[in-house]
Amino acid sequence: MKNVDDLIESAAELADRGLSKGEIADELNVSRETASWLVERSDATPQPTSQPSQTIDGETGPQDIHVDWSAIGRDSKRMQFVASAMADLLAKHGEDVDLTIGIEKAGGPIAMLIARELETDLGTYTPAKHQWEEGDLEDLGGTFSRNFAAIRDRECYIVDDTITSGTTMRETVEAIRSEGGEPLACVVLADKQGLDEIDGVPVYSLLQVISVGQDE
Numbered sequence: 001m002k003n004v005d006d007l008i009e010s011a012a013e014l015a016d017r018g019l020s021k022g023e024i025a026d027e028l029n030v031s032r033e034t035a036s037w038l039v040e041r042s043d044a045t046p047q048p049t050s051q052p053s054q055t056i057d058g059e060t061g062p063q064d065i066h067v068d069w070s071a072i073g074r075d076s077k078r079m080q081f082v083a084s085a086m087a088d089l090l091a092k093h094g095e096d097v098d099l100t101i102g103i104e105k106a107g108g109p110i111a112m113l114i115a116r117e118l119e120t121d122l123g124t125y126t127p128a129k130h131q132w133e134e135g136d137l138e139d140l141g142g143t144f145s146r147n148f149a150a151i152r153d154r155e156c157y158i159v160d161d162t163i164t165s166g167t168t169m170r171e172t173v174e175a176i177r178s179e180g181g182e183p184l185a186c187v188v189l190a191d192k193q194g195l196d197e198i199d200g201v202p203v204y205s206l207l208q209v210i211s212v213g214q215d216e
Helices: 004-016 021-028 032-042 076-093 107-118 167-178
Strands: 053-056 059-062 099-103 121-126 155-163 182-191 201-208
Touching: 004 021, 004 032, 021 032, 076 107, 076 155, 076 182, 076 201, 099 107, 099 167, 107 121, 107 155, 121 167, 155 167, 155 201, 167 182
Parallel strands: 099 121, 099 155, 155 182, 182 201
Antiparallel strands: 053 059
16 A cells, blocks of 8 residues: 555445444554545545644645554464564563453454463453444443453453554553453554553553654
């Protein structure tokens, strides 16, 4: 994926397949506002968003950074190498943690490899944004899959592929705590916000991708 036009085409294809705008945001590793703008622009009806904007092909859109890590994701050996590096970032928290939670969709496969590396159980969380089309996320709710390990008052790690705004990671931290669990650390491939912690939980990333510029 080389440019914005490719992103718009991909957003349109995903929308045609019936994915929600929240799911499209997850697939393209962009914010919900950016996903909404991409889908709307594919119909030639761009709408204003609440994010800072930039001019693309004469139109104003959200300021965001697209992270394409498909070169890693499509190869199991590369995925294992990256997961080992991410696991190493978490290892400093000791050997008592016995649960790794992956945020669906992309965080699930990475969490599985990290759980194997750290010899923990595996759980998954589907965030509210997967149901999101428009409006407030607080009206929606995420879920833990019953096909994997339960929280059961356990300490755990949280794994995802990217942090865009931090909303999904914060939601997951809160959901784990509401189940009586204690998240000790979060880890991602790329962090677009440069976060050190979320609600008191340290955040680690292999890459911090920070936009440098100024509004005109």
